[in-house]
Amino acid sequence: MGPVELRDIEIFLTLAEELHFGRTAERLHVSVARVSQAIKKQERAIGAELFARNSRSVRLTALGEQLRDDLRQVYQGLTQTLDRARLAARGKTGTLRVSLFPANVQELRRYWETFRARHPQWELRLRRSAYRDPFAQLRDGETDILVTWLPVEEPDLTVGPLLFAEPRVLAVAGDHVLTRRSSVSLEAVGDFRHVAAESVPGYWLDHYVPEITPGGRAIDRTAIVDGIEDTFMATAMGEAVALFPAHVSRYYPRPDITYLPVKDMDALPYGPVWRSDAENDMIRAFARVVRDLGPLPG
Numbered sequence: 366m367g368p369v370e371l372r373d374i375e376i377f378l379t380l381a382e383e384l385h386f387g388r389t390a391e392r393l394h395v396s397v398a399r400v401s402q403a404i405k406k407q408e409r410a411i412g413a414e415l416f417a418r419n420s421r422s423v424r425l426t427a428l429g430e431q432l433r434d435d436l437r438q439v440y441q442g443l444t445q446t447l448d449r450a451r452l453a454a455r456g457k458t459g460t461l462r463v464s465l466f467p468a469n470v471q472e473l474r475r476y477w478e479t480f481r482a483r484h485p486q487w488e489l490r491l492r493r494s495a496y497r498d499p500f501a502q503l504r505d506g507e508t509d510i511l512v513t514w515l516p517v518e519e520p521d522l523t524v525g526p527l528l529f530a531e532p533r534v535l536a537v538a539g540d541h542v543l544t545r546r547s548s549v550s551l552e553a554v555g556d557f558r559h560v561a562a563e564s565v566p567g568y569w570l571d572h573y574v575p576e577i578t579p580g581g582r583a584i585d586r587t588a589i590v591d592g593i594e595d596t597f598m599a600t601a602m603g604e605a606v607a608l609f610p611a612h613v614s615r616y617y618p619r620p621d622i623t624y625l626p627v628k629d630m631d632a633l634p635y636g637p638v639w640r641s642d643a644e645n646d647m648i649r650a651f652a653r654v655v656r657d658l659g660p661l662p663g
Contacts, residue, residue, distance in 0.1 A: 371443070371444075372403070373406060373407060374436055375393065375440070376389065376393060376395070377404065377407055377436070378436060379393055380400060380404065380416070381425055383495075384423045384424060385423060385591065386401060386423065388591065391594075404416060411428070414428070414429070441507075448460060459487050459647055460488040460490055461487055461489050461490070461510070461647040461648070461651060462508045462509045462510070463489065463490070463491050463492075463509065463651075464491075464492055464493070464502055464507075464508040464510070464511050464512070465492070465494055465511075465512040466494050466511070466512060466513045467512060467635055468593070469612040469616060472529075473512075473528065473529075473661070476654055477489055477491065479654045479658060483654065484647070484650055487647055494508075494512075494513070495591075495592065496563075496590065496592055497563055497591060498563075498565070499511065499562075500517075500519055500566075500638075503522065503638070503639060503640045503643075504521070506643070509639060509643070509647065510525075510638065510651060511638045511639070512635060512637050513635065514572065514634065514635050515572070515634045516568075516569075516572060517638050518568060518569075519566070519638075521640060521641055521642070522639065522640060523640075523641045525636050525637035525638065525651075525652040526636060526637075526660075527634055527635075527655075527660045528637065528655060528660055528661065529634075529635055529660050529661035529663075530632040530633060530634040530660065531610040531611045531612055531633055531663075532610075532627070533610065533611065533626075533627040533630040533632075533633060534608070534609050534610075534611050534613065534624040535549050535607070535625045535627050536596075536597075536600050536607040536608075536609055536613070536622050537600065537606050537622070538600060538601055538602065538621065539622060539623055541606075543623075544623045544625070546625060547625070548625055549626075549627055550579075550627070550628055550629045551575070551578055551630055552578045552582075552629075555584050555585075557585070557606045558585045558587060558588050558604065558605045559574055559584055559586045559607065559608070560586070560588045560589075560590045560595075560596050560600070560606075560607045561586040561587065561589060562589065562591070570586070572633075573608065579629065588604060597622060600622055601619070601622055611626075636655075637651065
């Protein structure tokens with residue numbers, strides 16, 4: 366294989382995870398054409414296809430899977446080495462990577478600012494979390510802390526202190542029949558198809574959107590989405606409804622979506638989660654900041 370830029374490897378590994386050219390481009394802040402160019406360049410250098418793709422799907426070939434597995438650790442090691450060099454040049458000794466499900470990053474600002482003020486020797490890096498297989502990013506070493514809704518009952522993960530808990534809203538299309546109401550019950554959700562993500566623990570999804578209504582009817586959770594934009598698309602087109610924590614209505618006001626308060630669901634708690642065997646001084650320091658400041662006011 367001829368010389369390949371580090372950015373091309375990053376594009377390959379991201380596409381191998383997302384299996385979608387548009388989402389890969391959005392995540393890496395490049396054009397779809399740039400993603401396609403990088404993959405074609407690598408396939409020419411290798412002499413075989415890495416992805417089987419058509420108008421409806423993208424999947425890794427057997428060779429692509431092998432290359433992904435071989436490159437992942439090498440890439441992580443190389444980027445971590447470069448990061449350490451950059452940090453050392455700025456007087457920093459480490460980076461705490463925090464991946465977030467909630468969108469209210471600004472409202473959580475006091476935690477980020479306090480951590481940075483107390484620990485100027487460490488970098489704090491924030492990013493939005495992918496929907497698919499959410500705990501894999503902790504187990505693969507791609508992030509140090511995941512901020513997510515609770516409970517999390519994974520035996521290899523530690524749950525930190527509560528960050529906030531919020532009431533729920535139901536997102537529906539702007540012309541949906543439910544928009545005639547000022548609020549809804551969970552029972553009403555059973556009348557409609559709801560969004561869901563693939564490769565997530567059942568108990569964890571159940572806490573976000575239950576399997577059954579209080580009256581015992583099944584909730585149809587078959588509208589599979591890969592991210593918040595997919596969720597908004599399915600909702601705005603009337604294909605599904607979507608339960609959210611209330612802050613989503615503040616951060617994502619949209620002309621094609623109406624948010625209705627859900628009057629009979631408990632507040633959804635969020636907190637930091639990390640891999641128990643990877644706990645370090647930075648993770649403990651962040652957890653201490655959260656404990657010291659306490660959760661956001663309800």
